Structure formats: C-alpha cells, structure tokens
Amino acid sequence: MGRYVLRRLLQLIPVFFGTTILIYWLVWSVPGDPFAGKCGERACPDSYVQFMTDKYHLDDPLPIQYFHYMANLLTGDFGQTFGGRDIGGIIAAAYPNTIKLAFVALTIEGVIGLTAGVLSGLRRNGFLDNLVLVSTLFLLAIPTFVTGFVLQFLLGVQWKIISPTVSGDAPISQLIVPGFVLGSISMAYVARLTRTSIAENSRADYVRTAVAKGLPRRRVVGVHLLRNSLIPVITFLGTDLGALMGGAIVTEGIFGINGIGREVYRAIVTKEGATVVGIVVVLVMVYLLMNLVVDLLYAALDPRIRYE
Amino acid sequence: MSNVFVSEQSEAAAAGHPSGRLLEVEDLRVEFRTRDGVAKVINGVTYHVDAGETLAVLGESGSGKSVTAQTIMGILDTPPGFVTGGEIRFHGRDMLKMSAEERRRIRGEGIAMVFQDALSALNPVFTVGFQIAEQFRVRRGMSRGDAKKRAAEMLDQVKIPNAKQRINEYPHQFSGGMRQRVMIAMSLALDPEVLIADEPTTALDVTVQAQIMDLLAELQQERQMGLILITHDLGVVADVADRIAVMYAGRIVEEADVHELYAKPAHPYTLGLLESIPRIDEKGQQLRTIKGLPPSLLRIPSGCPFHPRCPMAQPVCAEKVPPLLQLGPTRASACHFAQDLVSRD
Numbered sequence: 001m002g003r004y005v006l007r008r009l010l011q012l013i014p015v016f017f018g019t020t021i022l023i024y025w026l027v028w029s030v031p032g033d034p035f036a037g038k039c040g041e042r043a044c045p046d047s048y049v050q051f052m053t054d055k056y057h058l059d060d061p062l063p064i065q066y067f068h069y070m071a072n073l074l075t076g077d078f079g080q081t082f083g084g085r086d087i088g089g090i091i092a093a094a095y096p097n098t099i100k101l102a103f104v105a106l107t108i109e110g111v112i113g114l115t116a117g118v119l120s121g122l123r124r125n126g127f128l129d130n131l132v133l134v135s136t137l138f139l140l141a142i143p144t145f146v147t148g149f150v151l152q153f154l155l156g157v158q159w160k161i162i163s164p165t166v167s168g169d170a171p172i173s174q175l176i177v178p179g180f181v182l183g184s185i186s187m188a189y190v191a192r193l194t195r196t197s198i199a200e201n202s203r204a205d206y207v208r209t210a211v212a213k214g215l216p217r218r219r220v221v222g223v224h225l226l227r228n229s230l231i232p233v234i235t236f237l238g239t240d241l242g243a244l245m246g247g248a249i250v251t252e253g254i255f256g257i258n259g260i261g262r263e264v265y266r267a268i269v270t271k272e273g274a275t276v277v278g279i280v281v282v283l284v285m286v287y288l289l290m291n292l293v294v295d296l297l298y299a300a301l302d303p304r305i306r307y308e
Numbered sequence: 309m310s311n312v313f314v315s316e317q318s319e320a321a322a323a324g325h326p327s328g329r330l331l332e333v334e335d336l337r338v339e340f341r342t343r344d345g346v347a348k349v350i351n352g353v354t355y356h357v358d359a360g361e362t363l364a365v366l367g368e369s370g371s372g373k374s375v376t377a378q379t380i381m382g383i384l385d386t387p388p389g390f391v392t393g394g395e396i397r398f399h400g401r402d403m404l405k406m407s408a409e410e411r412r413r414i415r416g417e418g419i420a421m422v423f424q425d426a427l428s429a430l431n432p433v434f435t436v437g438f439q440i441a442e443q444f445r446v447r448r449g450m451s452r453g454d455a456k457k458r459a460a461e462m463l464d465q466v467k468i469p470n471a472k473q474r475i476n477e478y479p480h481q482f483s484g485g486m487r488q489r490v491m492i493a494m495s496l497a498l499d500p501e502v503l504i505a506d507e508p509t510t511a512l513d514v515t516v517q518a519q520i521m522d523l524l525a526e527l528q529q530e531r532q533m534g535l536i537l538i539t540h541d542l543g544v545v546a547d548v549a550d551r552i553a554v555m556y557a558g559r560i561v562e563e564a565d566v567h568e569l570y571a572k573p574a575h576p577y578t579l580g581l582l583e584s585i586p587r588i589d590e591k592g593q594q595l596r597t598i599k600g601l602p603p604s605l606l607r608i609p610s611g612c613p614f615h616p617r618c619p620m621a622q623p624v625c626a627e628k629v630p631p632l633l634q635l636g637p638t639r640a641s642a643c644h645f646a647q648d649l650v651s652r653d
Contacts, residue, residue, distance in 0.1 A: 203385070205428040211383050212423075213443055213494070214415030223442075227433050303478045304432055 001299075004307035008292050012285065019284045020073075020277065024066050027273040034058075034082060034271040052082060056274075069274070078278040081267075087278045090263055095282075097170040098259035101252070102244035104172060104179030109187040110237055117194020117233070122221065124199055132195065136188035148181040148254040165256035175257075182251040186240050193236060197229040204228070231301045235294055242290030246283045329397070330534045331380070331419065331502050332356040336394035338372075338379055338558075340605075341387060347605040349375050351558040352394070354632070357502060357534035362525070364537045364545035364566070366581070367555035368602050373538045376555075377504045381421050382411045398502075416443060420500035422524075424507040426487040430479035436463070436490045437475025443497045462493040466523060485516035489523065496527060502534040509544060521548055542585055546570065551638065554578050557603050557613035560632055564639035574641035574650050576618045612644070620645055 035044045035052065052058070057065050072079055078087035116136075120129035139147075155177060156164030166174045180187075201207065202225055210224040247261030260279060267275035299305045338350035350372045357363045365373045378384045380396055382403070395402045398418055403411055423429035431439060440462050441455035450458065456475065463471035466489040479487055488508060495503060505524060509517035525548045528535045539545055545552060545566070552569050554562040554577065562575035573579040580598035600617035603609055609616055615625035624644055632642040635650060643649065 205423065205425065206431040208383050209423060209429045209494075210431070212381050212415055212421045214412050214417060214498070215442070215446055216412065219446060224431050224434075228431070231433075302433060304480050 001307060005292070005296070008295075012288055015288060016281070016285065020070065020281055021066065023277050023280045024069065024273075025062065027276050028062060028065075030271070032271055034273070038082065056082070069277070073278075073281070079274045081272050081275055087275050090275065091260070091279060091282060094258055094260045094263045097257055098247045098252070098261065099245065100170055100172060101175050101179055101182060101248065101257060101259060102241060104175045105183030105186075105244055106237060106241050108176075108180050109183040109190050109240065113187040113190030114194055114230075114233065116191040118198055118226070118229075120191070121195040121198025121229070122202070124195075129195070132191055136191050139184050139188035142184075144181060144185065144248075145250045145254065147184055148178075148251055151177055151181055152254055168258055170257055170259075178251050178255040178257060181254070182244065182248050186236075190233060190236065194229065194233050197232055198225065201225055201229045227301075231298070234301060235298050238290065238294035238297055242287045242294070245286050245290065329356045330358050330399065331536075332395075332397040333376065333380065334395045334397070336376060336379060336396065337392045338375055338384065338389055339392055340389050342606075345606045348608060349389070349558050349605055350379070351608070353555070353558070353560055355553045355560060355563065357536055359501065359534050360528075360532040361551070362528060362535040362537060362549045364539060364549035364552045365555060366539060366542065366545065366552055368540060370602050370605065371555040372558040373555050374506055377421065377506050377536065377538055380419060380504065381415060383421075416447065416495075416500065417498040418500060419502040419504065420495040420498065422488075422491050422495045422503065422505040422508045425511050426484070426491040427479060427511075429491060430487065430494075432479055435476050435478055436482070436494075440475070440490075440494050440497055443494070447498055458497075459493075462497055463490065465496070465527070466490070466493040468493070484512050485519060488512060488516075488520050492520075492524065492527070496531070499531070500533065502536065503528070504536045504538070506538045507540070508537075510539075510541075517544065524548070542581055554581070557608055558605065559613065559642060560640075561614065561643070562639075562641045563632070564641075568636075568639055572650055574635055574639060574646045575614075575643045576620050576645075576649070577614050579649070580617075580619075612642070 035049055038044055039048065057068050060068075069079065076088070078091065080086055081090070116132045120126075120132040123129055152164050155161045162177050163174060166178060206228075207220060207225055210220045215224075247259055247264060249261040249265045251257070252259040252261040253265065260283070264276060264279045264283075266272075267279065295307070299307055333356065334354050336350050336353045337348075340347040340349050353372065353376050355363060355365070365376070367373045375384065375389065379389075379391060380403075384391070391404060394404075396404055398414060403414065406414075430436065437456055437459045440459035441450075441452070444450040444455035444458050445452065448455075460471045460475050463475060468474055468486055468489050474482075479490070482490060488511075492508070503524075508524065509520050512520060521544060524535065524537075527533075537545060537549060549566045552562075552564060552566050553560050554569075554575065556577050562569070562573065562578045564574065569578060570582065573582055577598070580596075583596045584598060586595055598617055603613055603616070609626070611624075611626040611628055612618070612621075612630050615621040618625065622644070628644070630642045630644045630646075632640050633646065634640045635646055641649075
C-alpha cells in the first residue's frame, strides 16, 4: 500500500511538467497583445512596452521563458501580473472561497442526493421514486447558468430571501444557494446512482443471507445493503470534489463569488498568461491528489481491492 | 442451550396437534406471477423433518426444491413469488400465519439455512468474524469482544485451522471449501433446531464435497438437528440421508426411506434418476438418461406431470393426476403404477 502511494506520488512529477509545458505553450500561442488597452485611450508608450518586455522576458524564445518561469515556480514564486500583483497572493485570496463553495456543494449533493436515492431505491415505482426520477431528470436537463440566474432572481431579487450576490469573504450562509446551484446536476446524478445501486444490491444473495440470519430489517438495510451500495456513490463524490475544487466559472460569475474560477476567467480575458498557468498548475495538482484519495478510499471501502 | 420454542411445542401438543413434528410442510402452493403468465412452482408439497433426522430433497433444477426452502425461511422474493396455499408448521404452529416479527425470530434460531454459493451469500465487505459475531450481538445482546470470541469458537467447530486469526479475514480470502465451512458456522451460530442446506456442495470440488458432507452429518449428529438437505446429486445423499423426498414439477413424486428408495424405487422418475448414475461395472457404455426436459412451469402437462417423459406412460397418465399414496409406513409414491413397480423384480 505504501509503495503504491509512493508510486502514485512520483507519477505526479512528469504530469506536473507535462501540464505546465502544455498550458504555457497554449497560453502564449493565443494571438493578441497583452499591452493592448493597458494604458487607457492611447496606445502604450514604447518605453513602457520595452520595459515590460524586458522585465517579463517576452522577447526570449518560449522554451527559455518556460525555463525562467519554472525556475521561479519551483522556489514557490508564482510571479507577478503585468500590473505588479503577486500571483501567489491572488491564488491564496481566491482559493479558500472556492474550497468553501466546493464543500457546501458536496454536502448538498451528498445529503440530498443520497437520501433521495436510498429512499427511492428501497421503494421502487412508489410515489417518492417517481418524484425523484422526474425531479432529477429536470435538474439534469437544466444548465447551471439557468438554475443560477433563476434562483438568484427569484430568491434574491423578487422575494429577497437571500442576498443576490456573495460578499467578499464569502460566509457559508451566503454560499448555500450558490452551492445548491453548483451541485444540482451532480446531486441528481448521485440520487440516480444511489437508487440504481440500492435496487441492484437489494436482490443480492448476501442481503438474502442477512435476512435469513434473522436480523431486523433496519440492520439488513442500514449495514449490509447500504455499505455495499455506497461504494460507487462515494467514489463519484470524491471525483466530483476534485472537479469542484477546480472552481466554478459560471456559478462564481453569477453570484459574484471571489473564487478561483473567476480569477482564471479574468486572467484569460486580460491575457495574463502567468496567472493562467499558475492557477491551472495548482488545479491540476489538486485534481490529481483528489483522484489518489478516491482510489485509496475505494480500497478502504471494498476489501477485495488491493493495490500492490 | 435452552430454547424459546420448547415451550411452544408443548402448547402446540396441548392444542391438539396430532403429529408433534418439528417442522412440517403441508400442501404448500407457491406461484410466480411473471410477465409471461403465472408459473405454478410449488403444487402441493408435503414433507416433514424431525429432530436428529436428515431428509434429502432431490430433484432437477426448477423442480421447486429451493423455492420450498425459501418459503420455509420466509425469504421468497415477493413479488414475483406468492404463497397461495398450504401450511408450514414449526412445533405445530403455522408460520405462514405468524407476524413478520415472530417469523424473524425463528430465522437463525429455530430454522437456519446454508446457501449454495458461499462467495455470493457472504457479504464481501465485512470480515467473516463480523458476519458471525453480528448474530451474537444482535440476537443475544453480547458485547463485541464476547461475540468475537464466540465467532472464533464457531469457526473452530467447523474445523477451520487458525480460527482466531481467520475471523479477521474477508470471504474472498478463503478457498471454496473453507468459505462453505464459514457459511455453515454462521448458520449454526444460534443453535438452530432445523438446518436447511440448499445444495451446499454444488459449487465445490468433488473431494471437498465429501468433506463438507461429512462435516454437516457430524454436526447434525452432535446437535440432534433436523437437517433438510436439498440436492440434485443422488450420490451425495446416499450416505447421510435418512429419508428422501423426490420432487418433480413442484410436487413430491416419491418419498421413502433411503435404503428402500435405492433398492426399489416406486416412481418411474426416481428409477430414471437412479439409472442415470454412472456405474463402475458399466464402464465404456453409454450413460442412460431420462429423455426430454423438465416441463415449463407455465404449462405443466395435464395429468401426471412426468407422463411426456415416462417410459411407462399409459393413457390414464395424461388424464388423472396421481395422488401421493402411502405404500408402506415410510414410503409414498405419486404414480398410478406404483404397486406394479414395487412388486416387480
């Protein structure tokens, strides 16, 4: 097990270089002038452009630029934006908000999705089951930005139950509705996955054995059936958390949350190449680590799976 | 161990139940309501088992032997399966009329079951120790530690080496034979009065089969349990069974003491089964078989369900269902020509 984890961690190194090269190359291949419109109405003075070009090594060939960038990155320096802001600082300020939003979304997905899935899986074709099937179909069919704008308008503007936008420090209470919006599609998916898993496993031989042992129904369901049925669901939730940690450009945009998704979007639009690369590198690493955690969790949940 | 059902037995006797038998199935009828129609899976099965006795229930796949067992245990899948008639009496009380809670209490403690495929019947994500100890904890209110100790003792009783260490292993870490031993240990944990073993050796190697059968026979002797052994293998039952009930198309077609049945079958189907056993003195010859296939339970033939495959069939067989008639103190046959079969040499 220890060797497996070590091997997986070592695999991160080539992935790290691969993704950074790819992203670096992609970002700088986008046509356009990073200094266009930087100086208001007029074009930027040549002296300023010259100064910035020298400062950021923009005239060097791309591999040399990449080399400079990596040398700094490996010492923990993400570099600066063209405006002189520290990119590490931007990430540090925005990431906690994204993580908070991700956990709120994940909690909503887990609690509502699992409950709905278990209840409908146990009583298939009942009223609740049909309700869950129809409502999840509905959620799956609506894009996030529609759910987001509709809830923001109804709850925030029309009925004034919530504040339509989230304040700078993003308290959890204000993140509940955005979290619901962000998690709605996965929540529907979790409900359906749980339902199928429960329905399938409730016919399994070991459930019949548990009944034949004379165990009370709540123990048959709560221990024997649930433990097996939750394996695929928990793996899905783990992978989804990895994706949620990557920031939510749409949801953060709608509710004005100062998160990583919004920062990366802003950096792409303003051609802040170094910012884009810095953020994406962090996101890729987080995603890979989350995947490792999911794989380890999978082995912990299902003893038949062993990594050597 | 003292048992709650002992007192119920005397009550039942006092209530005037003539038999005083441990477990009795009488005229049980079960049907499966499927999309293609109603399949009559059990059509009036009657058998019984007493303490210390082994009844073998023999039949081809689809003859209803497993469904009968599932109905006794109360683990029939409903839907599609529905009990449409009959009684299952345990200590004289009809279990089909009991509340769900009462039936649950009988499971494991009164009647327990060993399933065919231990790999799928054991829960893959819990250790075998947990799965055995669970019964002591839930049903006997034991502490975690005591229950675990008892679980190790159970594994010891079914002769699993290193029981203390092995209770911490998962079902997939056991070999097929050892896994079936775990299954047996689990079913015996609460000291049941009746054990139903549903093809306990079918999924195993031939050499391991014999070991498991010996173990079952030994434990049954020790505990004086009633054992219902469901099988399709005549060879398996010869040594361990006291009585044999042969099932065909959801009916008992013959019931007899094991020696009587082997010596002189009173039903053409039993005769066919016995003749299809490979014999050492007929080496090199073609194996005899029963021609045809078991009937579809959606369309059971008129009259005797075996008549389309029966070498002795007469016109009467297609018209009248032969009742299960008593031929002697311990044997009965459902064939119009049972007397002829028994009296011929």
